Amino acid sequence: MADTFTLGGKEFSSRFILGSGKYSMELIRAAVEQAEAQIITLAVRRTNTKENENILDYIPENVTLLPNTSGARNAKEAVRIARMAREIGCGDFVKVEIMRDSKYLLPDNQETILATKMLADEGFVVLPYMYPDLYAARALEEAGAAAIMPLAAPIGSNKGLATKEFIQILIDETDLPVIVDAGIGRPSQACEAMEMGAAAIMANTAIATAKDVPAMAEAFKNAIIAGRKGYLAGIGRVLERGASASDPLTGFLRD
Amino acid sequence: MVQINGKMEKASGVCLLDYLTQAGYNLVGIAVERNEEIVSKADYDKVFLEEGDVVEVVSFVGGGSR
Numbered sequence: 332m333a334d335t336f337t338l339g340g341k342e343f344s345s346r347f348i349l350g351s352g353k354y355s356m357e358l359i360r361a362a363v364e365q366a367e368a369q370i371i372t373l374a375v376r377r378t379n380t381k382e383n384e385n386i387l388d389y390i391p392e393n394v395t396l397l398p399n400t401s402g403a404r405n406a407k408e409a410v411r412i413a414r415m416a417r418e419i420g421c422g423d424f425v426k427v428e429i430m431r432d433s434k435y436l437l438p439d440n441q442e443t444i445l446a447t448k449m450l451a452d453e454g455f456v457v458l459p460y461m462y463p464d465l466y467a468a469r470a471l472e473e474a475g476a477a478a479i480m481p482l483a484a485p486i487g488s489n490k491g492l493a494t495k496e497f498i499q500i501l502i503d504e505t506d507l508p509v510i511v512d513a514g515i516g517r518p519s520q521a522c523e524a525m526e527m528g529a530a531a532i533m534a535n536t537a538i539a540t541a542k543d544v545p546a547m548a549e550a551f552k553n554a555i556i557a558g559r560k561g562y563l564a565g566i567g568r569v570l571e572r573g574a575s576a577s578d579p580l581t582g583f584l585r586d
Numbered sequence: 587m588v589q590i591n592g593k594m595e596k597a598s599g600v601c602l603l604d605y606l607t608q609a610g611y612n613l614v615g616i617a618v619e620r621n622e623e624i625v626s627k628a629d630y631d632k633v634f635l636e637e638g639d640v641v642e643v644v645s646f647v648g649g650g651s652r
Contacts, residue, residue, distance in 0.1 A: 350650020359648065374649025375617075377591040377642065380610040386646050387615055399649055411622060415644050418617035418624050486650075535650025 334563065336508055336530050338370075338477045339424060339456030341395060345369040346525065347555050348397065348510060349548065350535025356389040358544045363391060366548035372397045372426055372533070375416050387421070397458065399426040406445035413450050425450060426480065427459040436486045440467040444474055451475025460512055463497040468505045479507050480533060483524065484514025487536040491520040495527070502528040518547075518554035525558025526566060590641045598637045603630040606643070616645045 335342045349368040351359050363371060371394050373386065390396070398416035403409035406429065413425040427450065429442045443459045444467065450457045456477045461467055463481035471479055481498050484490035492498070493514060502509045508530030515521050521532045532555050541547035588597040590605075597605050602625065606613060618625045619642040625633055635641065 351648040352650040353648070356648070372650050373646040375644050376647045378611060378616055378645040385612065385615050386648055396646070398646065401649055411619065414624050415617040415619055415642070416646075418626070419615060419644070419646060420617075420627075421646075533650070539650075 334559065338458070338508065341456075343369045343395075343531075345552075346531040346559055347521075347552055348372065348512075348531055348533040349538065350533065351386065351390075352535050353539035354544055356384060356386060359386070359389045360391070361545040362538055362548040363394060365545040366538075366552050368394065368548075368552075370395045370397050370424075372399050372535070373416075374399055374401050375412050375419075376402075395424060396421040397424045397426050399428045399460075400446070401428045403427075403429045403446075404431050405429060405439075406442045406449065409442070409446040410449050413446075413455060414453075417455070423454060424456045424458070427457055438462055438482065440464060443467075444470045447471050447476050448474035458510065463494045463501055465497075465500055465504055468501050468507070472505055472507050476507060478510050478530065479505065480510045480512040482513040483511050483520070484516075486513045488514050489516025489537055489540065490514050491516050492523060495523075498524070498529070499527055518550045521551050522554040522558035522561075525555050526561045528562050529558075531555075587637065588635045588639045588641060591643055597635045598639075600635050601631060602633040602635060602641075605635060606630065611643060616643055618643050 335344050345367050347366050347368050348370045349366050350372045400409040400412040403412055409427050409429050417423050427443055427446045429439045430436050438460050440462050447457045447459045458478050458480055459471050459476050460480045468479050484493040510531040511524040511529045512533040515534050516537045538547050587594045
């Protein structure tokens with residue numbers, strides 16, 4: 332049986348969600364292809380009439396668009412941005428992102444829960460970016476989220492799984508897919524999150540700030556596949572102390 | 587005056603579709619909000635901008651998280 336996961340009734344075999352910020356449109360296509368990503372995030376901004384380049388022309392057609400609500404400081408603004416994104420006409424997926432803190436860009440869980448409820452009620456497939464808090468995760472589940480997207484570390488920091496223990500709690504204690512978002516800086520960190528049982532990884536800056544963008548996209552793809560396989564295989568136990576030989580303990584030459 | 591994407595424009599009484607076309611917007615891949623309400627694409631030719639309207643014209647750009 333194929334190992335897939337479902338969001339809003341859509342089945343995905345790729346567990347790599349790619350952000351499209353911070354790099355050129357030409358590289359977006361190459362990165363999506365190398366990543367084999369089936370979901371890509373976009374932002375909504377005021378249109379500049381002088382700019383004729385449309386990012387949608389650089390994204391393969393079979394890829395699901397996940398617009399985010401970046402720039403929203405409260406639930407009301409996030410709902411407005413989500414409605415505009417849907418009106419552009421590329422589906423009803425939305426990543427709710429609400430932050431008032433401009434230094435660490437931490438998500439406001441309270442407002443995120445409110446926006447998730449409003450948007451889920453309007454028929455959106457809502458993926459909220461959140462601070463990894465169990466009560467917030469349960470409230471988001473109740474509000475109708477299709478998955479939760481806890482942060483590994485501050486956005487764009489490439490610092491890795493700083494919130495590892497708390498993400499593990501979310502994976503263990505909620506029924507929603509957990510998509511680890513923000514802060515993942517290296518393939519090994521994406522792999523580790525997948526070994527923990529994450530449903531998928533979202534990455535942008537790690538790819539965009541690499542020397543070779545398409546090659547890093549491919550490296551992440553492979554790391555995510557490896558981590559997922561490791562999780563499904565069941566990670567071996569860790570000894571508290573001592574050692575346990577893997578070689579046979581009989582038949583030594585000196586016997 | 588009408589506020590469009592943060593700028594004051596002399597567009598009172600102008601049909602939204604005419605305004606967007608003349609201003610050079612590519613109608614594919616945009617969404618329009620007028621006074622915080624979405625204007626559906628099918629209504630662009632039926633909406634006439636009024637004095638004091640606040641209009642936002644948006645499209646997708648590259649983004650992961652802000």
